Amino acid sequence: MTASTTRRTTAARSRIAAVGTIAVAGALLLTGCGDQTGSKDAGGDSTSKSTAPLADKLPQAIRDKGVIKVGSDIAYAPVEFKDESGKTVGIDPDLADAMGKQLGVKFEFENGTFDTLLGGLRSDRYDIAMSAMTDTKDRQEGVDSATGKKVGEGVDFVDYFTAGVSIYTNKGDDQGIKTWADLCGKKLVVQRGTVSHDLAKAEAKKCPTGKTIAIEAFDNDQQAQTRLRAGGADAGSSDFPVAAYAVKTSGGGNDFQIVGEQVEAAPYGIAVAKDDTQLRDALQTALDAIIENGEYQKVMDKWGVAEGAIDKAVVNGGK
Structure with a gap:
């Protein structure tokens, strides 16, 4: 969840600071669901x-x-x-x-x-x-x-x-996105209630008329990743460790890439x-x-x- 030094809260804060490359032991699947079934x-x-x-x-x-x-x-x-x-x-x-x-x-x-x-x-x-x-x-x-x-x-x-918070896109297709301001006129997927969600809403208010950020929020981050992977959005945003893990593991490392710098370290x-x-x-x-x-x-x-x-x-x- 990033772009310069801005952030899961009000005028922008996250669910993550520059965290190093995520080291994963074994091929762990991004599974689990975000319901309240008492699992x-x-x-x-x-x-x-x-x-x-x-x-x-x-x-x-x-x-x-x-x-x-x-x-x-x-x-x-x-x-x-x-x-x-x-x-x-x-x-x-x-x-x-x-x-x-x-x-x-x-x-x-x-x-x-x-x-x-x-x-x-x-x-x-x-x-x-x-x-x-x-x-x-x-x-x-x-x-x-x-x-x-x-x-x-x-x-x-x-x-x-x-x-901190990072932005990620489909690999090889960054849509020219480097900062949060570059999301104006784009579609962004996030997890509902996160700092990424709040940051996106705050950034959308700064966009030029007729060129806002189309935000689609999901119950969990995996659903957002699925939508982006299928071409249903231009970019996604989540805490840096989560974005980095998705970049490393999804599609064997061939699905996503992080763009720009992470922001809102907290x-x-x-x-x-x-x-x-x-x-x-x-x-x-x-x-x-x-x-x-x-x-x-x-x-x-x-x-x-x-x-x-x-x-x-x-x-x-x-x-």
């Missing part, structure tokens, strides 16, 4: 409650359950997606597994469309939302980025990664309800612990995204 996957085995070093940091109710329910759009490779066996894999599940070992719980991922995750958090369907979600002031304050109106009490974020955050401060602080402590013990860096290196790594967990660092 579940634990974030891996974790240390027992009795031996986990940070178990006492968690709210008692979660310690008793031994599970943190995670709302996630599990169709956003390589951040979270289903592998060929149907297991939830990616950057977020690996980080959740590492934090779970510190906290003595399992992180259980439940599939949902991206733009419904915060609603699911508000209704207590999930304990947290972890889905390449950009930490923004609007989300912190419960403001609809499209209308500027208050729609809820907002959430707190524990920031764990940095990323932090990804784990979303937690405003009144759930104990859980928020436990997650921050666990994230700092895996940064300190090296497990965090192992995940970054595994997925080839070390340039988006952070060195300290921050709460509500988004602008």
Whole structure:
């Protein structure tokens, strides 16, 4: 999701900073769906409650359950997606597994469309939302980025990664697109509710009369990619790691290309309800612990995204 230095939020922000080339282990398929059918996957085995070093940091109710329910759009490779066996894999599940070992719980991922995750958090369907979600002031304050109106009490974020937004086109057919301004008069496909979507709407308002951006938004990024691949659009936009992964894997690397530079570098955050401060602080402590013990860096290196790594967990660092 890029073009100079502009970005999944209001007048433009993302679901990603210049992240290095995505290194993929094996031929992982871009599968999974963005519905809310309750598809579940634990974030891996974790240390027992009795031996986990940070178990006492968690709210008692979660310690008793031994599970943190995670709302996630599990169709956003390589951040979270289903592998060929149907297991939830990616950057977020690996980080959740590492934090779970510190906290003595399992992180259980439940599939949902991206733009419904915060609603699911508000209704207590999930304990947290972890889905390449950009930490923004609007989300912190419960403001609809499209209308500027208050729609809820907002959430707190524990920031764990940095990323920007990229534009991609069919390979060998860049349509002359290098920047977001070049999208005027073009058709763009995006995932609904993302920074790419917000950025496209903001850019469309700047276009000359009669030459706006035709935006088609989908439930998940894979649907947008399918439309572009079939020739139904001129370009697509998503967070840089996702765009780079699609460029590397789709059609054996023959379908897409990234054009221009990524923009709107901003932090990804784990979303937690405003009144759930104990859980928020436990997650921050666990994230700092895996940064300190090296497990965090192992995940970054595994997925080839070390340039988006952070060195300290921050709460509500988004602008």
